[in-house]
Amino acid sequence: xxxxxxxxxxxxxxxxxxxxxxxxxxxxxxxxxxxxxxxxxxxxxxxxxxxxxxxxxxxxxxxxxxxxxxxxxxxxxxxxxxxxxxxxxxxxxxxxxxxxxxxxxxxxxxxxxxxxxxxxxxxxxxxxxxxxxxxxxxxxxxxxxxxxxxxxxxxxxxxxxx
Amino acid sequence: xxxxxxxxxxxxxxxxxxxxxxxxxxxxxxxxxxxxxxxxxxxxxxxxxxxxxxxxxxxxxxxxxxxxxxxxxxxxxxxxxxxxxxxxxxxxxxxxxxxxxxxxxxxxxxxxxxxxxxxxxxxxxxxxxxxxxxxxxxxxxxxxxxxxxxxxxxxxxxxxxx
DNA sequence: GTCGAGAATCTTGATATCAAGATAAACCGA
DNA sequence: TCGGTTTATCTTGATATCAAGATTCTCGAC
Numbered sequence: 505x506x507x508x509x510x511x512x513x514x515x516x517x518x519x520x521x522x523x524x525x526x527x528x529x530x531x532x533x534x535x536x537x538x539x540x541x542x543x544x545x546x547x548x549x550x551x552x553x554x555x556x557x558x559x560x561x562x563x564x565x566x567x568x569x570x571x572x573x574x575x576x577x578x579x580x581x582x583x584x585x586x587x588x589x590x591x592x593x594x595x596x597x598x599x600x601x602x603x604x605x606x607x608x609x610x611x612x613x614x615x616x617x618x619x620x621x622x623x624x625x626x627x628x629x630x631x632x633x634x635x636x637x638x639x640x641x642x643x644x645x646x647x648x649x650x651x652x653x654x655x656x657x658x659x660x661x662x663x664x665x666x
Numbered sequence: 667x668x669x670x671x672x673x674x675x676x677x678x679x680x681x682x683x684x685x686x687x688x689x690x691x692x693x694x695x696x697x698x699x700x701x702x703x704x705x706x707x708x709x710x711x712x713x714x715x716x717x718x719x720x721x722x723x724x725x726x727x728x729x730x731x732x733x734x735x736x737x738x739x740x741x742x743x744x745x746x747x748x749x750x751x752x753x754x755x756x757x758x759x760x761x762x763x764x765x766x767x768x769x770x771x772x773x774x775x776x777x778x779x780x781x782x783x784x785x786x787x788x789x790x791x792x793x794x795x796x797x798x799x800x801x802x803x804x805x806x807x808x809x810x811x812x813x814x815x816x817x818x819x820x821x822x823x824x825x826x827x828x
Numbered sequence: 829g830t831c832g833a834g835a836a837t838c839t840t841g842a843t844a845t846c847a848a849g850a851t852a853a854a855c856c857g858a
Numbered sequence: 859t860c861g862g863t864t865t866a867t868c869t870t871g872a873t874a875t876c877a878a879g880a881t882t883c884t885c886g887a888c
Binding site for chain 3: 725737738739749750752755769773775776777
């Protein structure tokens with residue numbers, strides 16, 4: 505079965521038979537998959553009246569466990585955005601009542617962002633919907649294939665750790 | 667070897683042992699890899715005074731082959747952006763002299779975007795740099811592993827074709 | 829031929845993001 | 859305890875993107 509990237513690579517091969525296009529077969533697929541999955545995710549969240557960026561923040565707080573509290577700095581490292589973006593996100597989530605800002609008792613420069621009960625309900629509902637949608641996308645792969653794939657992706661991701 | 671997503675999944679498992687987190691192990695890695703690769707790509711392009719979005723458009727024209735000409739509609743489907751975005755991109759590339767707009771002789775609604783010689787040089791140089799950078803990221807994988815990975819990713823991507 | 833549905837492109841307005849800089853507090857060596 | 863460096867957060871200004879709508883043209887049915 506052919507995909508969009510097969511065509512892309514054939515086109516390149518016609519024009520530049522001198523190049524090794526191996527990297528393209530991996531990274532073009534990763535980029536394009538990320539784009540499509542992003543759309544699917546956004547769609548899964550519409551039912552739950554939540555946006556992808558909101559989920560990313562709420563989920564980081566949720567999986568941190570009780571008392572569902574992290575600093576903005578920690579949140580921006582978890583979600584791969586810049587500090588300005590995180591300030592803006594927390595502002596808007598606080599306006600919606602899904603998180604609250606509290607002063608960090610151990611560091612007067614610091615702030616702790618805490619999930620409200622409403623935020624916890626929202627993220628739990630959205631996460632269930634997200635898992636359902638993503639499972640749907642995996643139907644073409646056996647459980648073993650999924651494990652293999654996750655393992656190979658991990659090996660690409662390790663160098664970016666920390 | 668552990669990666670960022672292993673920690674993310676362990677955190678979720680601590681909080682929600684009732685959920686099957688299989689999909690996360692695949693799609694979280696794909697999203698995060700896309701983000702990191704995007705940064706690496708941007709960095710590879712800085713030397714060539716070109717931006718990622720510029721490369722995406724120029725590359726689509728380049729691999730189309732002589733006369734390096736595609737419609738805006740075709741370009742936006744290749745690069746997964748909306749029509750407003752493509753209008754803006756072509757405007758800026760034309761200002762830089764890397765592409766030219768020509769009327770489509772067979773359809774008076776239509777336009778053809780054509781690569782200039784400067785645009786061709788720019789994209790060929792940038793592509794070489796991109797392949798080098800991406801090859802670097804693949805050093806942890808054998809050729810066989812890369813083939814396996816590309817094959818598994820293809821099976822995820824096929825449903826999005828068309 | 830004419831009309832209406834659909835297609836191709838561009839325009840507009842709103843928005844989220846980033847990079848760089850500002851501010852304030854903690855830390856640490858002398 | 860003082861001063862300089864680092865850390866944490868927020869602010870600012872510029873920019874790229876998207877969604878929705880406007881415009882212009884094509885094409886087939888009748």
